Amino acid sequence: xxxxxxxxxxxxxxxxxxxxxxxxxxxxxxxxxxxVLVTSLFPLGIGSDSRLIQAVGPGVIWVAALLAALLSLDxxxxxxxxxxxxxxxxxxxxxxxxxxxxxxxxxxLVTGLPLILVAPLLAVLLSLPxxxxxxxxxxxxxxxxxxxxIGGVGVAxxxxxxxxxxxxxxxxxxxxxxxxxxxxxAVETAAAGIPTTGQISFLxxxxxxSLTLAPLATAASLRIxxx
Amino acid sequence: MANSNAQNEPRFxxxxxxxxxxxxxxxxxxxxxxxxGQALVLEGQNGSxxxxxxxxxxxxxxxxxxxxxxxxxxxxxxxxxxxxHIAYLGHKDGNKLDLTPFENLxxxxxxxxxxxxxxxxxxxxxxxxxxxxxxxxxxxxxxQQRRLAIARLLVTEANFWILDEPFTSLDRQGIxxxxxxxxxxxxxxxxxxxxxxxxxxxxxxEVHRINLSA
Amino acid sequence: MWTLIVRFLHQMASxxxxxxxxxxLVPWFMVxxxxxxxxxxxxxxxxxxxxxxxxxxxxxxxIHVPSAWMSLFVYVVMAAAGxxxxxxxxxxxxxxxxxxxxxxxxxxxxxxxxxxxxxKPMWGAWWVWDARLTSELILLFLYLGVISLYSAIEDKRVAxxxxxxxxxxxxxxxxxxxxxxxxxxxxxxxxxxxxFDKPSMHTSMLIPLLLMALAFKLFYAGVVLMRARCEVLERxxxxxxxxxxxxxxxx
Numbered sequence: 001x002x003x004x005x006x007x008x009x010x011x012x013x014x015x016x017x018x019x020x021x022x023x024x025x026x027x028x029x030x031x032x033x034x035x036v037l038v039t040s041l042f043p044l045g046i047g048s049d050s051r052l053i054q055a056v057g058p059g060v061i062w063v064a065a066l067l068a069a070l071l072s073l074d075x076x077x078x079x080x081x082x083x084x085x086x087x088x089x090x091x092x093x094x095x096x097x098x099x100x101x102x103x104x105x106x107x108x109l110v111t112g113l114p115l116i117l118v119a120p121l122l123a124v125l126l127s128l129p130x131x132x133x134x135x136x137x138x139x140x141x142x143x144x145x146x147x148x149x150i151g152g153v154g155v156a157x158x159x160x161x162x163x164x165x166x167x168x169x170x171x172x173x174x175x176x177x178x179x180x181x182x183x184x185x186a187v188e189t190a191a192a193g194i195p196t197t198g199q200i201s202f203l204x205x206x207x208x209x210s211l212t213l214a215p216l217a218t219a220a221s222l223r224i225x226x227x
Numbered sequence: 228m229a230n231s232n233a234q235n236e237p238r239f240x241x242x243x244x245x246x247x248x249x250x251x252x253x254x255x256x257x258x259x260x261x262x263x264g265q266a267l268v269l270e271g272q273n274g275s276x277x278x279x280x281x282x283x284x285x286x287x288x289x290x291x292x293x294x295x296x297x298x299x300x301x302x303x304x305x306x307x308x309x310x311x312h313i314a315y316l317g318h319k320d321g322n323k324l325d326l327t328p329f330e331n332l333x334x335x336x337x338x339x340x341x342x343x344x345x346x347x348x349x350x351x352x353x354x355x356x357x358x359x360x361x362x363x364x365x366x367x368x369x370x371q372q373r374r375l376a377i378a379r380l381l382v383t384e385a386n387f388w389i390l391d392e393p394f395t396s397l398d399r400q401g402i403x404x405x406x407x408x409x410x411x412x413x414x415x416x417x418x419x420x421x422x423x424x425x426x427x428x429x430x431x432x433e434v435h436r437i438n439l440s441a
Numbered sequence: 442m443w444t445l446i447v448r449f450l451h452q453m454a455s456x457x458x459x460x461x462x463x464x465x466l467v468p469w470f471m472v473x474x475x476x477x478x479x480x481x482x483x484x485x486x487x488x489x490x491x492x493x494x495x496x497x498x499x500x501x502x503x504i505h506v507p508s509a510w511m512s513l514f515v516y517v518v519m520a521a522a523g524x525x526x527x528x529x530x531x532x533x534x535x536x537x538x539x540x541x542x543x544x545x546x547x548x549x550x551x552x553x554x555x556x557x558x559x560x561k562p563m564w565g566a567w568w569v570w571d572a573r574l575t576s577e578l579i580l581l582f583l584y585l586g587v588i589s590l591y592s593a594i595e596d597k598r599v600a601x602x603x604x605x606x607x608x609x610x611x612x613x614x615x616x617x618x619x620x621x622x623x624x625x626x627x628x629x630x631x632x633x634x635x636x637f638d639k640p641s642m643h644t645s646m647l648i649p650l651l652l653m654a655l656a657f658k659l660f661y662a663g664v665v666l667m668r669a670r671c672e673v674l675e676r677x678x679x680x681x682x683x684x685x686x687x688x689x690x691x692x
Contacts, residue, residue, distance in 0.1 A: 003311065003339070003340045003341070004337050004341070008337070009337050009338065012333070012334065012337040013334070013337070016323075016326070016330070016334050019325075019326065019330070020323060020325050020326065023325045024325065079323075080323075082319075083319055083320065083321065083322060083323060083324065084317055084318070084319030084320060084321035084322075085321050085322070085323055087287060087315065087317055087319075087321065088315070088321050088335070088338060089338065090287060091285060091286070091287070091310050091313065091314075091315050091338075092307065092310060092338040092339065093307045093308075093310050093311040093338065093339050093340055094307060094338065095306075095307060099338075153606075153610055157590060157603050157606065157607060158590070158593075160594075161593050161594065163593070164593075167586070167589050167590055167593055170582065170585060170586045170589055171586045171589075171590065171607065173582070174579045174582045174583050174586070174614075174618065175610070175611075175614050175618075177579055177618055177621060177622070178614075178617050178618055178620075178621035181621045181622070181624070181625045182621060182624075185625065185628065206617070213613070217606060217609070217610055220606055221603065221606050224599060224602045224603050224606065225599075225603065226287055227282075227287060227288045227289055227599055227602075247598075248596070249595070249596070250678070250679050251679075289530075291598075
């Protein structure tokens with residue numbers, strides 16, 4: 001038998017990570033709860049004036065999504081680093097960037113996708129107009145993978161550090177700014193009934209760029225962190 | 228790899244390796260080569276760089292200076308092609324505790340070049356874990372988990388084993404089993420580089436020793 | 442042939458050689474820098490006329506604009522040096538990269554502070570979310586990230602490689618971030634236009650500005666050499682030549 005085809009190896013690693021996540025499914029709900037909790041805090045802090053809440057709603061949801069993504073990033077490589085399986089990936093017969101892509105996809109399915117599913121609830125909490133909900137879901141669908149991909153680079157650089165979580169935020173949040181700007185603006189604009197093709201296209205372009213470049217940067221960072 | 232020099236080059240060679248850790252030069256100008264059937268045993272005190280050298284050999288760690296060649300080609304240029312030939316066992320077992328032994332070995336097979344001769348059940352049997360395929364690895368003892376890590380060496384076509392303290396946590400039975408596996412591996416033309424505190428007894432193999440404290 | 446050239450370059454980049462040469466070069470940068478700065482400040486503060494719109498308070502641009510230019514320039518140099526150090530494993534490139542980070546961060550901070558000082562007389566506020574200031578703020582975080590990551594990793598050779606990747610990722614993202622912030626700023630203008638309009642550039646203003654820009658570059662060159670010498674001493678502290686510097690040979 002020879003080595004598996006690249007897509008089979010990808011699928012095998014994806015299934016493995018999803019299996020592992022399922023076996024620890026109690027932990028999966030934490031970023032999700034955080035997302036809902038943070039969003040709910042804002043009306044408490046700002047006041048219950050529904051016009052004010054509506055005005056800040058899109059920004060609030062997206063900032064909360066960023067923070068929830070940040071919170072969940074640590075799980076991408078930590079477990080593998082601690083039990084030594086990460087080293088085995090680096091010694092694989094397959095390109096590390098493809099393995100990274102599989103891990104990022106698994107991570108997004110487990111941490112990003114739930115945010116998209118719970119977004120309608122948050123839309124109701126923040127009185128988001130109906131027209132904006134569709135755009136919110138689109139921005140989350142395009143944006144959360146970008147957060148996982150870019151976040152992967154940051155986690156890879158800090159995985160070996162003792163207090164890596166603190167530095168991780170510093171490394172990753174500036175890189176998240178473009179996603180935040182365009183995604184929250186898209187939702188605001190949609191709430192006003194104006195077309196948002198520009199913003200959505202930009203997000204799609206960012207996603208394409210991240211898909212091609214981030215796995216390479218992450219693989220290089222992992223190699224450095226493990227040396 | 229079609230390489231006209233492949234016949235003359237040693238299967239694995241290291242030239243003028245230098246390693247610096249925490250500002251200390253652990254070793255420099257270190258050279259050796261390995262051919263099929265040979266084993267390299269690293270000796271030295273704690274902290275003398277045995278683990279670092281093993282990690283340099285498999286390419287995880289970059290040497291400060293020097294070259295590492297597989298059949299004459301730099302292992303860094305070969306990349307995944309070199310990785311097909313090696314299997315590494317580090318301090319940590321590399322097992323996912325939430326997966327079963329079967330799932331762990333399946334993943335290992337998928338990452339490397341799967342062995343034709345040995346399948347997962349056979350590998351588990353050879354390390355004495357027959358019947359444990361579907362028990363969560365978490366529930367195995369430390370010695371059993373180490374044996375699972377050893378089983379990983381068997382399920383791929385990797386013929387160069389790079390092992391850091393492979394006998395850790397093993398009982399006398401486990402040690403004998405693993406020594407037997409090494410003997411078979413080397414007799415079949417495999418190579419190995421390892422460190423061990425245990426006095427390893429490789430009956431038929433050609434054993435080279437490097438003492439890093441010297 | 443190629444390996445010979447590379448080996449020669451490696452020798453040229455030997456820490457000991459660099460330490461000596463850099464020490465000699467520093468004054469050649471710092472003295473012209475001081476002269477140019479005097480000339481630029483004289484031209485900008487004394488000779489140039491007051492702006493018809495902003496009066497005397499515009500004069501801060503002679504510090505603010507060159508600082509902002511340098512903050513970006515130094516980041517690019519840092520990323521380039523990092524890549525060279527990463528790909529060719531040249532220690533000197535790694536040293537230059539990490540020595541540049543605090544200098545670039547300082548320029549960024551200076552740009553932010555002078556920007557804030559400029560804003561106060563104009564808009565009555567110590568901070569406005571102007572596109573350039575916001576971009577500079579994010580750039581400051583990128584610099585701080587590089588500095589934090591480097592200090593968090595104990596093995597400095599590994600740290601240099603990690604920081605090189607980070608700087609490279611940053612360099613790719615800076616245009617994207619800059620564009621996004623520009624775009625964001627044009628949307629959220631609000632009632633007052635909080636934009637730092639550069640006064641229309643008269644030559645008497647342009648020349649001091651360029652003199653200051655050149656002076657800042659010389660400043661960077663001199664200071665990065667000084668920092669790099671310190672970094673080299675620290676990295677090579679166990680080597681013989683450093684030991685003999687610290688404890689002079691008894692005659």
